[in-house]
Amino acid sequence: MKHLLIVCLFLLAYGPLRAQDSTRVRTAAPADTNVKAPANADDLLAELADSTTDAQELLPKKMVFTQRAFWGPKGLLRVTKIAPLSPEGREKELKIRRTFLVSHQVLGFVTLAGFVAQGILGSQLYNAKGLDYSRIKEKHETVATFINFSYGTTALLSLTSPPGLPTSSQKRGFSSIKLHRALAILHLTGMVTTNILSHKVAKNPELKPYHRAAAFTTFGAYAAAIIAIKIK
Template identity: 40%
Template sequence: MRSALLFLFTLLILFSSDLKPQSDTTSISLLPNKLSILEKALWGERGLFRITGLAPLTPQAREKELKLRRTMLSIHQLGGFTTLGLMLVSAYYGKKVFDGDYSAVNKHRSLVRVTIASYTLTALLALTSPPPLVRREKGEGSLSLHKTLAWIHGAGMIATAVLGRQVRESKTIDDYNRLKKIHMGVAITTFTALASAMIVITIR
């Protein structure tokens, strides 16, 4: 009797230990080793889409996710060029205001709002897209540069908007002239960073 119980206990241990590696292997093969904070929150093993059942972590679901990722990143790229065009037109009217043509103020402000909305939606497409199947440790050169430039034009978009408000709310002529020069300089830097980011990711 004791031998039978010992045999059954041994089988139970072997069976349970055989199941665990399979589960871990499946998880590792379906998701990359490293996930960003947002990717983990949305697409991780215990992410929002997993626990709600909207995107179960299965090979079939991951195959659909990778197709969705390609679509979202393609739209992200198109959105980048759209935002770049909007920034260019916005800068045109901004330069008019800078040169003293205040009749262009409303057009400039409206275009800035549309540009910010386009930029935000474009960024969200990349940030919320499903993770790849495999993520390289160091990443590709052009992709790494694209992400670095994203930090620059992201900070630039925020700084440009804040400076634009400060220009409007400036109390003296000296403050107005000083701030509008800084505002234009930051806007040019932001545009250059975004344009460079689009170029490096397109020609890779």
């Protein structure tokens, strides 16, 4: 019994020592040098930065707020996956932009013709009386409705068109585009003012000179904006 106990103690002591003997640990197989090691954190960040830069370069840095709302990196058409941001998609968008801007110019001239007709009717209305006044006023209101529709459509075609190509540097100083946009703010303000005063003239005849002045200012700014876009 005593010898059996000694043997058990010897086995219990020898077992851990054998497990801890480093000479008996099996060496690991050599690594396969043909397998490419995974990219480290710096490489992954660099790839992400490159992809982000490429995505940003597809769009210009400066866009009209309406363009950014629809066509920006997080715009409505991007979020809904209707127009995903990609090089192929941008090619299609540039074609859509051209169609929008050509339509914008055509409707711009149509609206300008409406302004001319409205100016003629407005001058006749100031001197008309009786049945002539009612007849001319009806035509004047019809043309006003047409102008409001064509003017609004012309503006929307420009404000919602896809953005153009990104530029490496922002052009400084005078340009026809900057003049066109400044005049657009002026004739938009005049358009709103003219419409507000047109509804108040019937009850306040003393507002007629202001209504007329606003109408002619709007026409002048609008005509100048069309001419400005042709300046090279």
